[in-house]
Amino acid sequence: MAEIRVEHLHKAFHGFVAVQNSNFVIEDRTFFVMLGPSGCGKTTTLRMIAGLELPTSGRILLDGADVTFKRASERDIAFVFQLFALYPHMNVRRNIGFPLVSTGMKRAEVKARVEEAARILRITDLLDRPVSGLSSGDRQRVALGRAIVRRPMAFMMDEPLGALDSEMRDVMCGELRGLHDRLKATTVYVTHDQTEAMSLGDKIAVMSHGVIEQWGTPREVYDRPASVFVADFIGSPPMNLLTFHDGLQPGRGSVRVGEADIGIPAPREAVTKRDLILGVRPEHVRLSDAARLRGEVFGTEYLGTTQIVTVTTPHGVTRARLAANVKVSIGEAVGLEFRPDRISVFDAASGQAIR
Ligand code: ATP
Secondary structure: OOOEEEEEEEEEEOOEEEEEEEEEEEOOOOEEEEEOOOOOOHHHHHHHHHOOOOOOEEEEEEOOEEOOOOOHHHOOEEEEOOOOOOOOOOEHHHHHHHHHHOOOOOHHHHHHHHHHHHHHHOOHHHOOOEHHHOOHHHHHHHHHHHHHOOOOOEEEEEOOOOOOOHHHHHHHHHHHHHHHHHHOOEEEEEEOOHHHHHHHOOEEEEEEOOEEEEEEOHHHHHHOOOEHHHHHHOOOOOOEEEEEOOOOOOOOOEEEEOOEEEEOOOOOOOOOOOOEEEEEOHHHEEEOOOOOEEEEEEEEEEOOOEEEEEEEEOOEEEEEEEEOOOOOOOOOEEEEEEOHHHOEEEEOOOOEEOO
16 A cells, blocks of 8 residues: 655755645555656656655655655655666676665575566566666666566656657557556656656646646546646647637627637636637537638648648637548638537636636
8 A cells, every 4th residue: 555645845956946835645556647848847756755855845645654754765665767777787687686685585585576577577588688688678677677576665757768769668658557557556657748648647747847737637637627738738739729818708608709609618717808718629629611710721731530630710720630531721711610518718817727
């Protein structure tokens, strides 16, 4: 059992705030992904959870016990780094077994545990090979073996697939998820790659400038982004964001702006006379001659079964994911219709979602 609770976590380096008032819970057995652009504070958060960095303020609870000031070695957490950090002069077996040998565990027990880890990772046939000749994928498997052999309470992984080519990343991504489904150990995983985050995470925390913008299931984060930042960061192509200035007359589930009258999920908050941003995913946009929001086709990108059609409108560029056989030509005037129940509404001033 390993539940990780982070409360008001804050870290400043000589006055520079790297992590700002973070609050989240990583439930036992969860694969938790910290996602965000370079420098947003993911690694610093991970290092504080692991005990490699002291917070400026706030608390970290491991299964309810306050470990904020405990050493890394007292937290029973295993780290997997991007650079494989294997011992080049040792073979695979000794590399995997190293953390156990250094605890003084009996040789027979070490052997059994190493062989079990190798079986799980399907590298039994490599056990007596030197690590120097291994492929990058196999080196990463050995690094994982060295983490799982300890049977820790939780794993911390910092961009572990960052050094692999894209094909190998896909393979290892599938293997990591399979490994988690098998071991069910609480895992905190840092990446800047949203595809990796979506396919691996039970839960995702999206970070920007030291702040956790949102955390939840991949579906929650994709379908109901809490901010313009999340809407724009997740999805490929990202969510369309259209700005509507002043003169808003939101009735029941619709926003009238000049010539456009757009159905939106009726917000619980009053949104009159505010600048709004409407967010809609490309797959929820369609072309309709009757639509009041008009634009001009700027370009098309053929993707096999679908195409991405880019349309310029007075409220911003909008991309629609349409069936590949829909005929459109550059420069054509089109109407755009959004699926009303799939529109997100943001306050343009704060960038936060209006629910
Ligand atoms: P990356 O993916 O590039 O590692 P990240 O989201 O993991 O990015 P962090 O490594 O946590 O970001 O860094 C957050 C910010 O804190 C960055 O601006 C970084 O320069 C700064 N930072 C991190 N460690 C230190 C340190 N020891 N001293 C000073 N500043 C630091």
